[in-house]
Amino acid sequence: xxxxxxxxxxxxxxxxxxxxxxxxxxxxxxxxxxxxxxxxxxxxxxxxxxxxxxxxxxxxxxxxxxxxxxxxxxxxxxxxxxxxxxxxxxxxxxxxxxxxxxxxxxxxxxxxxxxxxxxxxxxxxxxxxxxxxxxxxxxxxxx
Numbered sequence: 001x002x003x004x005x006x007x008x009x010x011x012x013x014x015x016x017x018x019x020x021x022x023x024x025x026x027x028x029x030x031x032x033x034x035x036x037x038x039x040x041x042x043x044x045x046x047x048x049x050x051x052x053x054x055x056x057x058x059x060x061x062x063x064x065x066x067x068x069x070x071x072x073x074x075x076x077x078x079x080x081x082x083x084x085x086x087x088x089x090x091x092x093x094x095x096x097x098x099x100x101x102x103x104x105x106x107x108x109x110x111x112x113x114x115x116x117x118x119x120x121x122x123x124x125x126x127x128x129x130x131x132x133x134x135x136x137x138x139x140x141x142x143x
Contacts, residue, residue, distance in 0.1 A: 005116055008107055009057040012123055013050055014068050015100055020046035022096065026089050035086050038137055042093070042130060049126065090138045097131035100124075 020043050027039035058064065101124045108120035 005060050005113075005119065006057065006062050008111070008116055008120060009053055009060065009062060010067060011107065012104070013053045013057065015103070016046045016050040016053060017069070019096060019100065020050060023093070026093065030086060030089055032086055035089065035137070038133075039089075039093070042133075045130065049123075087138065087141060090134050090141075094131050094134045094138070097127045097134065101127035101131065 023039045023043035023046060027036045027043065030036060054064070054067075057067070104120045104124035104127060108117045108124070111117060111120070
């Protein structure tokens, strides 16, 4: 159960930073400039989200010294492969966005605080929008 906004913000910051790093690495795995620009844009979205969350974290009295770093176990999974095809990369990214959306929606059910619930649902909808952007790219490939 998430009892404070700081707990949710910590989780969200780690997720956004991990996704930012993943998208940066994915961008470098493929030669297609169009796909690279999409992942660069997604990495920027995640960076912007992380910065917004960090400001909220500080605003609510959070100590930056206690913020965890991006999840290295997740990042290690993406260092090993030297190449992916565009479809695999897009599918992988869609999966990340869906997992993040589900995690935020689940977090909303684990608190009784209406403000925290709304905040979690806002984050979930952001991730849902990212997944849609990626699905649209994938569909363009299939045409």
